[in-house]
Amino acid sequence: MGFDPYVIREDFPILKKEINGKSLVYFDNAATTQKPKQVVEAIRDYYFNYNSNVLRSINTLSSQATELYIESRKKIARFIGAGEEEIVFTKNATEGLNSLTEIIPKLLGRKLTVLTSIMEHHSNLLPWRRMVSEKGGRLIVVGMNEDYTVNVEEIEKNLENGCDVLTIVHVSNVLGTMNPVKELCKLAHKHGSLFVIDAAQSIPHIPFDVSEIEPDFVAFSGHKMLGPTGIGVLYVRKKFVEKIEPWDLGGGMVKTVTLEDQVYEDVPFRFEAGTPNVEGVIGLATAVDYLSRIGVSNIAKHEADLVKHLMEGFDEKIITVHGPLDSTKHMGIVSFNVKGIHPHDVAQMLDADGIMVRSGALCAEPLVNALGVNAVVRVSFYLYNTLEEVDRFHESLRKLRGFI
Ligand SMILES: Cc1ncc(COP(=O)(O)O)c(C=O)c1O
Structure with a gap:
């Protein structure tokens, strides 16, 4: 069963906002998504009724806050098919990936050979590069296939030669293409390598189950x-x-x-030093409840309809889409260039019509450069976007013809 995005929109007060006299169209969801009333309410409820530190004091308020905190971890774990002891809270995907450059060298007790790809966000490239430059080891970066996914053969060849870590983005934040993480995980394990997934752009948009994929580490952001x-x-x-x-x-x-x-706490608490982000954990658990109620596969279907409508409306004489021309291969994200107009100018012109998109190198400069440009315009959807908004986007884009 699908869902009605117009009903969903009622939960997002910000979508009623006007920008430059036009109703807001928010197509920058890969950067961050909007928050439903339920999430904001849960945070407010925590502060108004339960605010206390967790896992420390034995007073009633702290016990109630701790219960909420513990329950929240369980929900978040269930959402990705994990056990609660497998969930470590961080501040974002970036922090999780950076932590791995401390965790894995100690775990394996040697200098690491790390295999990654040209498709990575800077968060899954720079920490590993610093690690090998400071601690020794090697970073190998593999390329992309013509279908804009990682080159599995090149990965396998490198794994055969001996690698410690294979770390790959699941869904590209530039192209929206999805890498075959299950297959890559099998290959990595077959050749004795650990497998890390940057799931920042996949867990919010497509069903994701660690018990099915069996990765060793996964990082994502609330x-x-x-x-x-x-x-x-x-x-x-x-x-x-x-x-x-x-x-x-x-x-x-x-x-x-x-x-x-010292004797460390049980897992995963020993990995969360200092007062945790209690409101963040409670807010994320509420977001997970919200997404589960709608169904992530329904969200994926909805985004597929939006991407199809978006790509069908493009005039190929002036628009160059990066990535596959088959809209079904874009997981809610499409990047493009408009002939003769800089991406920042396109973004500003859309902004004048109330339409928010992202432009630039999207924190994935090596990938954007490999596409033959130094900046792109990116549209990224979520569950509250509508076909009507895509029409508004095309109408706005048509005005650009005059500038070309
Ligand atoms: C693929 C990918 N990885 C990692 C990140 C980093 O996420 P955060 O900035 O929340 O740490 C992003 C953010 O855009 C992303 O798109």
Whole structure:
């Protein structure tokens, strides 16, 4: 069963806003999504009725807040088919990926050979590059196929030669194409490599189940899936949670401390030093409830309709779409250039009509350069976008013809 985006929109007060005298069209969901009333209400309810630190004091208020916090972790874990002990809260996907450059060298106890791809967001490239430059090891970057997914053969060849980590973006934030993570995970494990998924653009938009894919680590952000900013998740596969060392130390992650030694808390609490982002966790759990109620596969179908309508309306004489011409291969994201007009100018002209898009290198400069440009315009959808909004976008784009 699908859903009615017009009913959904009632939960998002911001969508009633006007920008430059026009009703807001928000097509920048890959950057961050809007938040429904339910998420904002849950955060307000926490502050008005439960605000207290968690996992510390034994007073009633703290116990209630702790219960909410623990329940929230369970919901978030269930959403991706994980166990609650496999969910480590971070501030965002970027922090999760950076943490891995501390965690994995210690786990394996050697300099790492890391395999990644040209399709990565800077968050899945720069931390690994710094790691090899500071700690030694090697970073290998594989290319893309003609279908704008990673080159699996090149990956397998490198894995055969011996790699420690394969880390790949699931859905590209530039192209919207989806990499075959299940197949890549099997290959990585077959050749004795760990497998990391940057799922920042997939978990919000398509069904994602760690028990089916079996990755070792997964990073994603709450703010790209209706949740608040400042909360993310690093999924750590059960077989590693007891083996990895805490990377941050401090309060809340130890059972006992003497001047000489300490005993760490149980997992995953030992990985969350300091006061956690309680409102963020509660907000994200509420977002997950919201998404589960609608059904992520229904959201994927809705986005597919929007992408189809978007791409059908493009005039190929002036628009160059990056990525496959088959709209079904774009998971809610389409990047393009308009002949003779800089992407920032296109974005500004759309903005004048109340339409919010992203332009530039999209924090994936090597990929954008590989497309033969240094900037693109990106449209990215979510569940509250409508076909009518896509029509408005095309109408606005048609005005650009005059400038060409
Ligand atoms: C594919 C991908 N990975 C990682 C990130 C980083 O997410 P965050 O900025 O929430 O850490 C993004 C953000 O756009 C992304 O699109």
